Amino acid sequence: MPRRPVRLQLGIEEWLEAERDTLILWLPVSFGGGIAAWFVLPDPASWTAMLLLCVATALAGIALAGDGRAGRVVAIGGLAAAAGLASIWWRAERVGAPILARPAVVAVQGEVERVEPLPARDLIRLTLRSDSVGVPPRVRINLPIGDAPDGLGEGAVIGLRARLMPPADAAVPGGYDFARVAWFAGIGATGRGFAPVRVIRRAAGEGLRAGLTSHILSRLPGSRGGIAAALATGDEGAITVADADAMRRAGLAHLLSVSGLHITAAVGATMLCVLRLLALSPWLAIRWRLPLVAAAAGALAAIGYTWLTGSQVPTIRSCVAALLVLAALVLGREAMTLRLVAGGAIAVMLVWPEAVTGPSFQLSFTAIAAIVTLHDHPRVAGWFRQRDEPWRRRILREGAALLLTGVVVEAALMPIAVFHFHKAGLYGAAANIVAIPLTTFVVMPLEAAALLADTVGLGPPVWWLTDLALRLLLVIAHRVAALPGSGFALPAMSAAAFALIVGGGLWLMLWRTRVRHWGLLPILLGGWWMVQAPAPDLLVTGDGRHMAVRVDGRLALLRERAGDYTRAMLAENGGIDGEPLPLSEQAAARCSPDACIVTLRSTERAWRIVATRSAYPVDRAALIGACHAADIVVSERRLPRSCRPRWLRLDAPLLRRTGGVAIDLESRRVRTVLQPGDRHPWRIARLSRSGAGCPTICPARGRARGRSAAVRRRGWRDRAGPSRPRGGNI
DSSP: OOOOHHHHHHHHHHHHEEEETTGGGGGHHHHHHHHHHHSSOOOOHHHHHHHHHHHHHHHHHTTTTSSSSSSHHHHHHHHHHHHHHHHHHHHHHOOOEEEEOOOOOEEEEEEEEEEEEEGGGGGEEEEEEEETTTOOOOOOOEEGGOOOOTTTTOOOOOEEEEEEEEOOOOOSSOOOOOOHHHHHHTTTTEEEEEOOOOOOOOSSSOOOOHHHHHHHHHSSOOHHHHHHHHHHHOOOTTTOOHHHHHHHHOGGGGGTTTHHHHHHHHHHHHHHHHHHHHHHHHHHHHHHHHHHHHHHHHHHHHHHHHTTTTHHHHHHHHHHHHHHHHHHTTTTOSSSSSSHHHHHHHOOOOOOOGGGHHHHHHHHHHHHHHHHHHHHHHHHHHHOOOOOHHHHHHHHHHHHHHHHHHHHEEEEEEHHHHHHHHEEEHHOOOOOHHHHHHIIIIIIHHHHHHHHHTTTTTTHHHHHHHHHHHHHHHHHHHHHTTTTTSSSEEEOHHHHHHHHHHHHHHHHHHHOSSSGGOOOOOHHHHHHHHHHHOOSEEETTTSSSSSEEEEEEEEEOTTTEEEHHHHHHHHHHHTOSSOOEEESSTTTEEOOEEEEEEEEEOOOOOEEEEOOOOOSBBBBHHHHHHHHTSSEEESSSOOOOOOSSEEEEOOOOHHHHHHHHHEETTTEEESSOOTTOOOOOHHHHHHHHHHHTTTOOOOOOOOOOOOOHHHTTTTTTTGSSSSSSSSSSS
8 A cells, every 4th residue: 555545544543543532522513414414405316315425425434444443433424414314304204284375364263282472562473273174284373462362372272264374485595484494393374363263162271381471571561571571481572672672782682582591590590599408407418419409409490491481492402401411410420511512412403403404503502512612722721710819810810701701602603693694793792791690690580589479479679679680681782782883784694604614613613633723714714705795786575575775885675665574684684784775765766656767886887677566557568668678677466578678587477486586786696595496395385385276275295386377378467466546657
């Protein structure tokens, strides 16, 4: 054998021998990589090919294993990736449920599975298990709070009329894909209900969770009660939009969702109280292993708190991690290690493999992995090791440790926030230094004490203190959110850039030898790619109703009456941190009630864009003339075939195939929500319900069907909408 390959093989074996304690950490990475590959690859043929490739890689590793570690590492990694891909494929097929074919007003009757009060929006959200004909088995309905009858609660059976629609795809590229989330949740339709609501069978009771939320909101008004309820039961519906946005911009939104911080506080407080109370008895202290008893009580507290807060996936994930920590303490092992984090990640992925692509999973595990990695570093551990010193120096050292930890965590989480939410902040680390101790050691204990004091009628003074602490938390959030640069927006991030950053971050955190520093290269490359990504000049939603145009560095909207969600979604995906402007007020645009014509300039040329903004008929000759003079035409209706712009026509038939569209005029790059050949189950359901022959309920799986000849023969005016008393114009 040539000398160089032998040296290379020996070098790899020596490196793996030095890293033998960290090799197990790559098992969840390989498993998660297989899951991610299933989401990225488009169809069953690709999934099968990848599965076979992973198995072939594993077999090759086994064949070449010999006495070294390299072959075994390759074999285990290949098998883990194959297992991850197979697990998500199997789950996606198993959870499939019928999907509503098209928007419809229907009569719905069913059992209430979940009630989510949203007082800040004057709504109550119901998840129903329906048994009505023509309605999917599980639907989610928003109902005005004033229309909610007595006896409405989990377990009640109700009947009402509702306007339902299929779960929506992402409105524009990079947006929130509710269709995918709904698929794994088994939700086949969502919509809005109408009064009257008939209660066929009343709920057995309000339920502990709902009753506790109502009790807290009766003690604390507005967002303060909403935050207190979120900490106790996980219900965030009473927090106003302004306060929630301030918490988000200040980097404090994680305090509102029950996660590892809250579970840890509940477990720690329970263990401390149990240990102190039992230690008061010398007989118990001598004969019982009190730390073991306290750990058991902490485990019960974690499970009970998880159940009380609704048993959502992020909370269950945090509960599993807490139970693993308690098990490590009972066994006398080190509590917080990367092996523990890896075990928690594997446990979650085995049950909910789809969680890998969600921000909650990525944010929580990245944060804890970054904290453990930082404090495991010998130099950092030496800086912040406990020692005999004056109290002033100890406070400074511990404050510096908190600040450094916050900065590292913010840096680790920033790419994830940009990828999913297109926003990031600069002051989250500093704000959390005050907000986390305030929430953990002041707000939560005071709230627990107030609830206990209410049982004997002594709660008002404690609720007053709780209200004071929550006011301070909101003041911090609003002050930080008002600072210049508190939040900045970036356009939708490339999945390839995100993969580079994630891969580099894992490489940097999981290895222990000097080779770990090679992870900085993909991180820097992905970060540069993220920052340099051009903001789209044009965003068009999948229904064609809404268009955002970049004018002088700001986004301008075609329709001034777009809802708050649509405005925020277009601004975020357009890389704008602010309120979009009306297109009709821009100097580059000329608008009538029926259409807008806007001229945008790139370095090479001027682009003329025509967009309709009403469903009323317009003069056909004027429309065709405007099309011929335009480079891009956008419309929610079906345009006549003679409408031929110079470059691109985005009308209803095309947008049904592409979904939302983002266009960069400088590079002439067009990105779409829907990709040709995408055969993921929720996409197949969408294609099925777009066919003319699809019934009211589309099956979970089905083939795409084309439109009928009658639909193809319809004229443009038939699809243009109702007639208007006055003549439409361009």
